[in-house]
Amino acid sequence: MIAYRLGNSLYLNVTNRCTNSCEFCIRKIADGVGGYNLWLEREPAADEVVDAVGDPTRYDEIVFCGYGEPLVRLDVVKDAGRRLKERGARIRVDTNGQANLFFGRNVVPELEGIVDAISISLNAENAEKYVKLCNPVFGERAYYAILEFAREAVKHIPRVTLTVVDLPEVDLKACEDIARSIGAGFRVRHHIRS
Numbered sequence: 001m002i003a004y005r006l007g008n009s010l011y012l013n014v015t016n017r018c019t020n021s022c023e024f025c026i027r028k029i030a031d032g033v034g035g036y037n038l039w040l041e042r043e044p045a046a047d048e049v050v051d052a053v054g055d056p057t058r059y060d061e062i063v064f065c066g067y068g069e070p071l072v073r074l075d076v077v078k079d080a081g082r083r084l085k086e087r088g089a090r091i092r093v094d095t096n097g098q099a100n101l102f103f104g105r106n107v108v109p110e111l112e113g114i115v116d117a118i119s120i121s122l123n124a125e126n127a128e129k130y131v132k133l134c135n136p137v138f139g140e141r142a143y144y145a146i147l148e149f150a151r152e153a154v155k156h157i158p159r160v161t162l163t164v165v166d167l168p169e170v171d172l173k174a175c176e177d178i179a180r181s182i183g184a185g186f187r188v189r190h191h192i193r194s
C-alpha cells in the first residue's frame with residue numbers, strides 16, 4: 001500500500017527502511033495502520049507516488065511518512081512532493097531527523113518551497129536515553145544530528161514540530177523545553193501498546 005487515508009489526510013508510504021529500530025515502533029507489533037498492510041514489495045518511484053495520490057486537493061495534507069523513514073528516499077520526496085505541491089497539495093514530512101547524517105550533507109534547504117510542515121521525532125531529552133529507546137545505527141551521533149536538523153528546519157520550513165512518545169521514562173517537559181529553545185512546536189504522540 002503506497003497511499004492510505006487517515007482522517008482528512010493522505011499518507012504516503014515510500015519506504016520500509018529506517019536508521020532506527022525504536023522500542024516503541026509500531027512495525028514491531030503490526031503490519032500497518034488503519035487496516036492497511038504497509039509492508040512494501042518494492043519501493044515506489046516518484047511517478048507511482050504521484051499517481052497513487054490522484055487529486056491532492058481532496059485532502060487537508062499529504063504526508064510522507066513510512067512505514068519507515070521517508071527521507072532515506074529524499075529524491076522521491078522532493079520530486080513527488082514538488083509535483084503534488086504544484087497541484088495544490090499541502091505537504092508534510094514525518095521524519096526521524098537523521099537525514100543529514102544519512103546523506104552526509106545538509107539536505108534541509110532542498111525541502112524549502114516543497115514541504116509546508118515537518119514533524120521530527122525527538123523522542124528523548126538526551127542522547128543516552130535516545131539510544132536506549134531508538135537503537136540508531138549512528139549511535140549517540142544521531143541525537144545531536146536530530147537537534148541540528150531541527151535547527152536547520154526552522155530556517156527553511158514554515159511549520160516545524162518536535163514530537164515525543166508518551167513513555168514513562170521520557171521527561172516530556174525537558175523535551176518541550178528543547179523544542180521551544182529551537183523555535184519549534186511540540187507534540188506528544190500516544191504510545192500504541194501491543
Ligand code: SF4
Pocket residue numbers: 018019020021022024025026027066067068069096121134
Ligand atoms: S524512527 Fe519511526 S519508523 Fe523508524 S524505527 Fe523508529 S518509530 Fe519505527
